[in-house]
Structure formats: structure tokens, C-alpha cells
Amino acid sequence: MVITRKAEFSASHVCRRAELSEEENRRLYGASANPHGHGHNYVLEVSLQGEPDPVTGMVLDLKELKDILTREVIEPYDHRFLNYEVPPFDRVVPTTENLARDIWQRLEPHLSASRARLHSVRVYETPDLYVDYSGESPCSV
Amino acid sequence: MFRVTRRYQFAASHRLHAPQLSDPENRQIYGKCNNPYGHGHNYEVEVSARGPLDGSGRAVDIGRLDELVAQHVLEPFAHRNLNLDVSSFERLVPTAENLAVEICRRLKDNWRTVFPGDWPRLERVRIAETARNICEVYAHDIA
Numbered sequence: 001m002v003i004t005r006k007a008e009f010s011a012s013h014v015c016r017r018a019e020l021s022e023e024e025n026r027r028l029y030g031a032s033a034n035p036h037g038h039g040h041n042y043v044l045e046v047s048l049q050g051e052p053d054p055v056t057g058m059v060l061d062l063k064e065l066k067d068i069l070t071r072e073v074i075e076p077y078d079h080r081f082l083n084y085e086v087p088p089f090d091r092v093v094p095t096t097e098n099l100a101r102d103i104w105q106r107l108e109p110h111l112s113a114s115r116a117r118l119h120s121v122r123v124y125e126t127p128d129l130y131v132d133y134s135g136e137s138p139c140s141v
Numbered sequence: 142m143f144r145v146t147r148r149y150q151f152a153a154s155h156r157l158h159a160p161q162l163s164d165p166e167n168r169q170i171y172g173k174c175n176n177p178y179g180h181g182h183n184y185e186v187e188v189s190a191r192g193p194l195d196g197s198g199r200a201v202d203i204g205r206l207d208e209l210v211a212q213h214v215l216e217p218f219a220h221r222n223l224n225l226d227v228s229s230f231e232r233l234v235p236t237a238e239n240l241a242v243e244i245c246r247r248l249k250d251n252w253r254t255v256f257p258g259d260w261p262r263l264e265r266v267r268i269a270e271t272a273r274n275i276c277e278v279y280a281h282d283i284a
Contacts, residue, residue, distance in 0.1 A: 130145075
């Protein structure tokens with residue numbers, strides 16, 4: 001069984017790499033390379049896989065998941081300029097893909113001891129663009 | 142491995158009518174969707190591709206995907222009558238199922254013009270005819 005909790009954060013970012021020229025950054029990242037950055041209302045969906053506890057009927061108390069999400073992701077990310085304020089984005093380009101992987105890495109250690117294991121992280125940069133990440137193994141269909 | 146999904150919109154009209162069937166049979170099978178003059182939808186199409194990160198920190202170059210979808214789906218389909226203006230549907234009923242397969246096939250056939258390498262690979266096309274009527278197909282299921 002898969003359960004999903006949704007959370008939101010607003011942050012700014014810029015997609016560019018210092019070792020590339022202005023022209024190369026433009027070609028690669030388009031308007032996302034604008035030097036002073038820009039922002040999004042990101043939406044995060046975190047899914048856990050597990051079987052419901054026979055007594056409580058819950059895979060994981062969603063309040064507990066909310067607390068982990070808030071502490072590990074929302075508090076460090078929300079209303080920040082990711083490149084300047086949230087490592088590893090001082091050295092890793094904060095594409096949606098890299099956000100999904102960083103969020104996975106932040107959450108995974110806090111969920112490994114529970115009945116549920118982390119199944120996937122979905123990050124919406126806009127309502128029309130999102131990324132799914134399920135760890136280093138190939139995406140399940 | 143990452144799956145990146147991009148959502149697109151187009152507006153088009155269609156009529157569900159199978160020429161092999163009689164008029165009463167068509168009305169019985171397709172109901173209101175068989176009304177003779179057709180009707181329209183704001184279609185939403187989600188295209189998913191998967192792959193590892195490239196040197197830019199992305200799995201899919203969204204600009205290239207946009208270009209591919211614009212050329213092979215949005216430009217030929219948007220603000221058209223699918224039955225009359227899109228040759229694929231001359232003999233094929235433009236149900237959500239057939240549209241999903243047709244869009245997936247167009248993207249798959251032309252994928253290498255914008256993504257010549259091993260990755261990313263087209264994974265899935267999902268089309269919503271209305272908010273409550275959705276069909277999805279996987280690229281590996283399309284011949």
C-alpha cells in the first residue's frame with residue numbers, strides 16, 4: 001500500500017554553472033539562468049510504501065510524516081534562495097531533478113526504522129512540470 | 142533514475158462515430174459523443190520521460206521536449222476538428238484511448254530527432270479529455 005503526503009514551499013533559485021559561459025548557460029537553462037534568480041511555489045508529494053498496522057490501521061501516522069517533512073525539508077527550504085542558503089545547492093544546480101534527489105536523501109534516514117519505507121518523491125516546480133524520484137534504482141512504472 | 146513529466150494543453154473538437162456501425166448503434170455506444178456536429182474539449186496531455194542526470198543536472202531538456210510536442214502534437218491538433226483535420230483520425234475514432242496511442246506513437250517515432258542519445262527515453266503519455274476522463278499508455282506497449 002502506498003500513502004502520500006503533500007507539502008508546499010516557496011523558494012527562489014537560479015540554474016547556471018560557474019564554469020560555463022553566459023551563452024552556454026542560456027542555451028542549457030534558458031530563462032532559468034537569469035543571474036538574479038526567480039522563484040516557484042513548489043509542491044512536494046512524498047509517498048511511503050508499507051502495510052497498515054493491524055491495530056491502528058495506519059501505515060504510518062501521517063502527523064509523524066508531516067513533522068518529518070516540516071523539519072527536514074520545509075523549514076530548511078521554505079522562503080530561501082536555494083543556491084545561497086541551502087546546501088548542497090551552493091555546488092549542485094537546483095534543477096527539479098536535483099531537488100527531488102536531495103529531498104529523498106534528507107527523508108530516507110528518518111523513515112528507514114518505521115513500518116513504512118520511502119517509495120517516491122515527487123516535486124512540482126509548476127503545475128505543468130514535475131519530477132519523480134525513487135532512489136537510485138530504475139523508476140517503477 | 143528520474144521520471145520527468147511535462148503537462149500540455151490543447152483545445153480540439155471531435156465526434157465519436159464508427160463508420161462500420163449503423164447510426165442507432167453509434168448512438169447507443171457513444172451517446173452524446175456521437176452528436177453529428179461534434180463537440181470540443183480542453184485536452185490535457187502529460188508526457189513522461191525517464192533517464193539519469195546529464196551534465197546539466199537534469200534528466201530531460203524541457204526545451205527540446207516542448208519543441209517535439211509542439212511540432213508533432215500541439216500544432217497539428219490544437220484548434221482543429223480531429224476527425225476532419227487530422228488524417229490519423231480519418232478512419233480511426235478519436236476516443237481518448239486512440240488519441241493517447243496516436244500521440245505516443247508520434248512522439249516515439251520522432252524522439253530521436255531531439256533526443257539522439259540513449260537517454261532520456263519516452264515512458265508514458267497520459268491524456269485527460271475532461272478532469273474525470275483520463276487515459277494513459279506506455280511507450281513500450283506501442284508498436
